[in-house]
Amino acid sequence: MEWLIEKWQIVVMLSPFLLDGLKSTFEVSIVAIICGSLLGGILGILKTLDSKVLRTSIDCYLHVFRGTPYLVQLYLIYFVLPSLGIAWLQFDSYMAAIVSLSLYTSSYVVAIVSSAIFSVPKGQEEAARSCGMSKAQALFHVVLPQALKLTIPPMASVYVIVIKSTAVLSVIGLSELTRQGETSILRMPGDTMFIYCLVAALYFVYCYPVLRFARWAELRIGTNNH
Amino acid sequence: MTWLYDFFNFRIVGNYANVFLDGIIATVSITSVCLVLSLFFGVFLALMRNSSNGLVWRSAAVYIQFIRSTPLLIQIYLIYYGLPSLIGNFFDETQTAIIALTIHTTPYMAEIIRTGIMSVSHSQTEGAMAVGMSKFQTMRYVILPQAIAKVISPLLGQTVVLLKDTSLLSIIAVFELMGAGLQMFSETVIATESYVTTAACYLMIYLVMLVISGVVERKLGGANAAIN
Numbered sequence: 001m002e003w004l005i006e007k008w009q010i011v012v013m014l015s016p017f018l019l020d021g022l023k024s025t026f027e028v029s030i031v032a033i034i035c036g037s038l039l040g041g042i043l044g045i046l047k048t049l050d051s052k053v054l055r056t057s058i059d060c061y062l063h064v065f066r067g068t069p070y071l072v073q074l075y076l077i078y079f080v081l082p083s084l085g086i087a088w089l090q091f092d093s094y095m096a097a098i099v100s101l102s103l104y105t106s107s108y109v110v111a112i113v114s115s116a117i118f119s120v121p122k123g124q125e126e127a128a129r130s131c132g133m134s135k136a137q138a139l140f141h142v143v144l145p146q147a148l149k150l151t152i153p154p155m156a157s158v159y160v161i162v163i164k165s166t167a168v169l170s171v172i173g174l175s176e177l178t179r180q181g182e183t184s185i186l187r188m189p190g191d192t193m194f195i196y197c198l199v200a201a202l203y204f205v206y207c208y209p210v211l212r213f214a215r216w217a218e219l220r221i222g223t224n225n226h
Numbered sequence: 227m228t229w230l231y232d233f234f235n236f237r238i239v240g241n242y243a244n245v246f247l248d249g250i251i252a253t254v255s256i257t258s259v260c261l262v263l264s265l266f267f268g269v270f271l272a273l274m275r276n277s278s279n280g281l282v283w284r285s286a287a288v289y290i291q292f293i294r295s296t297p298l299l300i301q302i303y304l305i306y307y308g309l310p311s312l313i314g315n316f317f318d319e320t321q322t323a324i325i326a327l328t329i330h331t332t333p334y335m336a337e338i339i340r341t342g343i344m345s346v347s348h349s350q351t352e353g354a355m356a357v358g359m360s361k362f363q364t365m366r367y368v369i370l371p372q373a374i375a376k377v378i379s380p381l382l383g384q385t386v387v388l389l390k391d392t393s394l395l396s397i398i399a400v401f402e403l404m405g406a407g408l409q410m411f412s413e414t415v416i417a418t419e420s421y422v423t424t425a426a427c428y429l430m431i432y433l434v435m436l437v438i439s440g441v442v443e444r445k446l447g448g449a450n451a452a453i454n
Contacts, residue, residue, distance in 0.1 A: 066386070067432030068425045069393035071404060076425060079417035160295065167297035171397065178299060192307045200296045200304065207295035 010191055011198065014184050021180030022202050028176060029163045032101030036162070037155070039102060040109025047114040058110060065107035070165050074100045078172050093172045101162060108158040116147040149221060156214030160207050177202055235416070239423050242410045249406030250427055256324060256402060257389045263328040268335030269370065275340055290333040298391055302326045306398050323400045331388050338380045342373030375446045382439040389431060403427050
């Protein structure tokens, strides 16, 4: 009983601090998800166009961002870009976090969007074109609405990956959830495990609904198609 | 050539070639050990998740969901600080790191293997049972080989993720490729060369894995490749 009261006091004392961190994690991840999805969506559409140069360069981009760990990308953007001496590349930790996370997100989104567009039957586009629609009209009014529905479940799983990647941002000193947890541990070194469990629980509260949504969307969209 | 040296000094990188080589070897060996362990446990976890016993599949599901919705970094910290207080300093840092990564990767492997097992048609099980195979034999000789062949490309994709995840181990002071880059940075204080070289090494391993996965998919592919 005493143990419970003691732990409860820690929870009460740390909760404003950790919730602050959760808020920061939430902000960074939402901004990165929005920017990354937009960038990834545009690149994904470009990848489906009939241009070999475009496709190859987007593929290179994809491989570079998927072949290196997020931690390395973060170090490159936070430490290496400022040393190039270009003024607008001098990011502070918040900007570096958002830029690197957005690029990382976009590398996943490109693959999802382009494969969704490819999975729409070719006849749809041909029919739209033969009704007299322009290429752009066929893309935006016929192909994309069908493709976007297919992207929902994989996008939700990517968003979970992105949210979890924000934990890495603690290494560049952004005061997000993991960082706040580490700071609390400096204040109370005796309760290391308990504080990390609290942090894990907060991440769980944020990620689990998104994961459930991904699963739900997958089942729903799966049944709609058959 | 001097402008090139201003931007990227090859000579310094040359001095650290050995460190990076050690880093690559460490990263690849940690990845392979974790891959073997997580595939082994992943099969069991997948079977547990498919079990009809409520207690068994529920506990497997809780484990899978917990791992999937918390960051790897937190899991590494939990194991790194928690394991010694449970069993004492029995494992050194690298072994702790391997345990943490295996615990993290097993659920992902299990979910992939489970999809594979469920995609093998039920008549295969019935056929195997009909020729007198035990449940274990059916799994071992009939279901699993087909299941693994079907999901080989997501498994390879997860292996790439595992490879990238090893970079987080540098935070708990395990020496691997990222650690090599950090060591070079702390000794020379030149960010560009250290981190660009690290990234290039990761890309190199990634490209080798791409080629390997292409070969494996072609070998196992054929009719199965169409299913994916």
